[in-house]
Amino acid sequence: MAKRMIEKCVTAFAWLSGLLLTASVAGLMGYVFVKGAGSLSLSLFFGDTAPMDALLFRRQVFDGIFPAMVGTLTLVGLSISIAVPVGVATGIYMAEYATGRTKHIFGLFFDILAGIPSILVGFFGFSVAVFLHHQVSDRIAPCLLISALALAFLVLPYLIRTTQTALENLPRQVRVTAPALGASPIQTIFYVLLPQSLSGIVSGIILSIGRCAEDTAVIMLTGVVATAGLPSSLLSNYEALPFFIYTISSQYADHTELMRGYGAAIVLLAICALLFTLATLIRHRLSDHLLYGGR
Amino acid sequence: MLAQTSIKIKVRNLFFSYAETAVLKDLTVDILDRSITAVVGPSGRGKSTLLSIFNRLWEDIPGARMKGSVHIHLDGTDRDIYHPACSLPDLRRKVGLVFQIPNPLPMSIYKNVAFPRKLAGGSSKQQVMDAVETALKQAFLWEDVKDRLREDARSLSGGQQQRLCMARALVVNPEVLLLDEPTSSLDAEATEIIEQLILSLKENCTIVMVSHDMAQVKRVAERWLELSEGKMMANGRISAPACRAR
Amino acid sequence: MRTERLVQHLLGLAAACSVAVTVLIFGFMVILGLPLITGGAFFQMFTSPWLPSQAVYGIAPMMVGTVSIAGLALAFSFPVSLGCAALISVLGTGPLPALLHRLVRFMTGIPTVVYGFAGIFVLVPMIREWVGRGSGMCIFSAALLLAVLVAPTMILFFSDSFSSVPKAYLTAADALGATPVQKLFHVVIPCSWRGLITGVVLALGRALGDTLIALMIAGNATAMPGSVLDPARTLTAHIALVVAADFDSLEFRTLFACGIILYVCTTLMVIFTRRVGAVSERRLWRSA
Numbered sequence: 001m002a003k004r005m006i007e008k009c010v011t012a013f014a015w016l017s018g019l020l021l022t023a024s025v026a027g028l029m030g031y032v033f034v035k036g037a038g039s040l041s042l043s044l045f046f047g048d049t050a051p052m053d054a055l056l057f058r059r060q061v062f063d064g065i066f067p068a069m070v071g072t073l074t075l076v077g078l079s080i081s082i083a084v085p086v087g088v089a090t091g092i093y094m095a096e097y098a099t100g101r102t103k104h105i106f107g108l109f110f111d112i113l114a115g116i117p118s119i120l121v122g123f124f125g126f127s128v129a130v131f132l133h134h135q136v137s138d139r140i141a142p143c144l145l146i147s148a149l150a151l152a153f154l155v156l157p158y159l160i161r162t163t164q165t166a167l168e169n170l171p172r173q174v175r176v177t178a179p180a181l182g183a184s185p186i187q188t189i190f191y192v193l194l195p196q197s198l199s200g201i202v203s204g205i206i207l208s209i210g211r212c213a214e215d216t217a218v219i220m221l222t223g224v225v226a227t228a229g230l231p232s233s234l235l236s237n238y239e240a241l242p243f244f245i246y247t248i249s250s251q252y253a254d255h256t257e258l259m260r261g262y263g264a265a266i267v268l269l270a271i272c273a274l275l276f277t278l279a280t281l282i283r284h285r286l287s288d289h290l291l292y293g294g295r
Numbered sequence: 296m297l298a299q300t301s302i303k304i305k306v307r308n309l310f311f312s313y314a315e316t317a318v319l320k321d322l323t324v325d326i327l328d329r330s331i332t333a334v335v336g337p338s339g340r341g342k343s344t345l346l347s348i349f350n351r352l353w354e355d356i357p358g359a360r361m362k363g364s365v366h367i368h369l370d371g372t373d374r375d376i377y378h379p380a381c382s383l384p385d386l387r388r389k390v391g392l393v394f395q396i397p398n399p400l401p402m403s404i405y406k407n408v409a410f411p412r413k414l415a416g417g418s419s420k421q422q423v424m425d426a427v428e429t430a431l432k433q434a435f436l437w438e439d440v441k442d443r444l445r446e447d448a449r450s451l452s453g454g455q456q457q458r459l460c461m462a463r464a465l466v467v468n469p470e471v472l473l474l475d476e477p478t479s480s481l482d483a484e485a486t487e488i489i490e491q492l493i494l495s496l497k498e499n500c501t502i503v504m505v506s507h508d509m510a511q512v513k514r515v516a517e518r519w520l521e522l523s524e525g526k527m528m529a530n531g532r533i534s535a536p537a538c539r540a541r
Numbered sequence: 542m543r544t545e546r547l548v549q550h551l552l553g554l555a556a557a558c559s560v561a562v563t564v565l566i567f568g569f570m571v572i573l574g575l576p577l578i579t580g581g582a583f584f585q586m587f588t589s590p591w592l593p594s595q596a597v598y599g600i601a602p603m604m605v606g607t608v609s610i611a612g613l614a615l616a617f618s619f620p621v622s623l624g625c626a627a628l629i630s631v632l633g634t635g636p637l638p639a640l641l642h643r644l645v646r647f648m649t650g651i652p653t654v655v656y657g658f659a660g661i662f663v664l665v666p667m668i669r670e671w672v673g674r675g676s677g678m679c680i681f682s683a684a685l686l687l688a689v690l691v692a693p694t695m696i697l698f699f700s701d702s703f704s705s706v707p708k709a710y711l712t713a714a715d716a717l718g719a720t721p722v723q724k725l726f727h728v729v730i731p732c733s734w735r736g737l738i739t740g741v742v743l744a745l746g747r748a749l750g751d752t753l754i755a756l757m758i759a760g761n762a763t764a765m766p767g768s769v770l771d772p773a774r775t776l777t778a779h780i781a782l783v784v785a786a787d788f789d790s791l792e793f794r795t796l797f798a799c800g801i802i803l804y805v806c807t808t809l810m811v812i813f814t815r816r817v818g819a820v821s822e823r824r825l826w827r828s829a
Contacts, residue, residue, distance in 0.1 A: 122781075
């Protein structure tokens with residue numbers, strides 16, 4: 001009978017854990033949604049400015065999250081275009097060329113890079129900016145470019161790992177077919193292996209975009225500010241969505257501003273959810289497609 | 296018919312299918328108590344499935360469906376093993392199964408054999424130790440392993456691993472022992488030991504074994520049951536098993 | 542043939558750059574923090590309090606803050622994560638466990654700042670009312686929220702290592718009449734304890750390295766916290782808060798000490814998880 005009790009207790013505990021976790025997440029996110037749903041409107045994005053004028057950059061937007069969204073978008077675009085070539089190339093190198101000790105030690109370094117607290121990556125970006133400011137030019141200070149670089153460093157290990165894993169998980173037959181037909185190693189990689197592992201790599205890239213879009217710790221040390229309007233150049237300050245949410249939470253002046261914070265939180269959550277769903281879909285769709293032939 | 300040969304397993308109108316594939320069609324058969332019954336037939340015709348029906352191990356296979364009734368005479372009463380009130384762990388302790396490929400758990404030899412006792416609970420350490428020793432002796436393994444009970448079970452040879460799995464099934468005194476091609480992964484020498492072991496177990500258990508090897512069936516089994524296309528092709532007594540005289 | 546070589550060199554160069562970044566992050570901190578180390582004030586910092594008025598810049602309170610918030614978060618999160626992982630891969634029946642698995646995977650995509658934002662307006666007032674004093678921003682609140690944040694890391698790692706227990710072991714246990722709970726305790730957990738340890742260490746790394754939750758929820762006080770209901774500042778939040786200050790001040794220099802501690806801790810944890818993982822891989826390979 002005691003055994004039955006233990007059995008029941010353990011099972012109940014597992015279900016309770018699931019319930020507790022679901023309830024916590026649903027509670028936190030649900031609260032943001034319920035409180036912030038009312039603030040979702042065009043004026044959340046554009047304030048008092050006419051949407052078309054804002055979108056065509058004809059007029060400045062105050063009291064709206066449009067500049068922050070543009071800032072985040074620019075930032076993500078920049079850092080991804082820095083990180084993807086380096087990350088994917090490193091991933092290919094790790095999967096196809098590195099062997100033995102080199103592979104082991106490089107792998108260790110990338111694991112460390114993946115584990116470093118993001119604030120340290122931001123701090124590194126900040127130190128580099130200050131270093132360049134003293135050594136190269138006064139015009140360099142924490143700015144959009146420095147943030148983009150630091151964010152690229154942050155997502156680099158993810159890109160390396162996803163690329164490497166996608167390549168290494170290819171079945172052996174795929175790997176030997178092309179060389180058997182006389183393809184060189186590079187031809188094999190670019191004509192066979194990369195296309196075959198594309199789904200894994202692309203979903204890794206999309207998840208990295210998500211990480212860039214949501215990160216706050218890195219950018220708060222490397223040039224993001226509360227009000228800057230649209231970023232004017234690579235060396236200027238900029239606004240970003242996650243930092244906007246952070247600032248509102250710590251120093252909102254009135255109810256309207258707070259509601260704008262809720263709105264921004266919903267928008268950021270929606271963007272991240274969208275990217276996440278996209279990455280999941282691509283991974284499943286593309287791998288089905290590749291597994292079961294072209295349809 | 297002799298008085299002591301009562302019916303142990305009663306299968307009535309059994310249908311079984313995986314997804315769309317029918318494996319067993321309207322199977323009705325009786326298996327006698329304390330006998331060795333061999334299930335033979337071409338591969339993929341539901342022989343192993345039939346064994347898994349006797350201890351309900353098929354139930355977590357997605358898409359598998361069953362119709363019909365199976366009664367097993369356990370603990371002195373006739374039990375419908377698919378009745379909701381029938382306890383699954385109890386059933387599986389009373390109806391042991393040994394797989395085609397030996398599957399020792401990643402633990403020591405002793406712990407492997409003691410494992411089912413531990414799951415059942417309610418025995419003292421000494422009782423468990425005695426039961427393990429008895430089971431290992433029953434499985435002809437005691438002499439091989441008595442000095443290395445703490446070693447990892449996976450360090451044993453294939454034949455020894457299979458006997459370990461038999462001991463592990465025997466340690467809870469099952470009434471029925473299901474053997475799914477128990478010697479197909481073993482060499483001739485190991486096979487012979489297992490065959491003798493099976494013959495020696497007949498005293499206490501009803502044994503149902505799947506085999507591909509007709510020579511083996513003739514050496515070991517008293518009754519046989521041939522499945523083909525999901526139906527029973529033949530069912531009968533094997534005259535004068537050569538081995539039993541030994 | 543020359544293009545072959547060229548492409549190979551380019552790929553190697555990319556890899557070298559990626560390694561260089563990792564080394565540079567540490568290098569920059571050590572070089573910029575060097576005056577501090579040679580000046581002899583470095584080790585004193587780890588034991589002294591933070592008293593700017595007396596020009597004492599120690600990071601002991603922040604170390605305590607970091608350890609207590611991360612440790613408490615893990616203590617909250619571990620049992621729940623273990624329960625969830627068991628539900629997902631062993632004990633659960635019906636469609637709900639799969640849904641939970643999906644939710645957990647989705648949780649990895651929720652922005653930290655949104656957690657923090659929700660925490661400030663949901664959790665902090667609740668804690669404030671419950672405690673009955675202070676602002677509600679304290680170690681306890683931050684640890685609770687951080688527990689939710691690191692749970693997916695543990696759950697996904699646990700359930701992955703639960704599901705990689707060889708099917709043959711599970712079938713063997715089934716055939717011997719093991720109930721799901723017995724399977725969990727006698728077969729699944731003993732077979733995947735390395736995965737459990739790795740998952741916990743990874744989650745600890747996430748908890749130690751998180752900046753925003755502590756920054757937004759823990760109250761950022763520089764005094765040594767006396768209880769879990771006191772506000773505290775973590776090493777990461779300290780870096781975020783002090784960066785704005787003057788670059789050459791001693792106050793700023795403490796950041797390098799914080800950075801070096803965090804970097805060294807991360808590296809040790811990574812080496813540890815690789816060791817544990819490598820051993821289990823080798824083991825599997827040998828027994829296969």
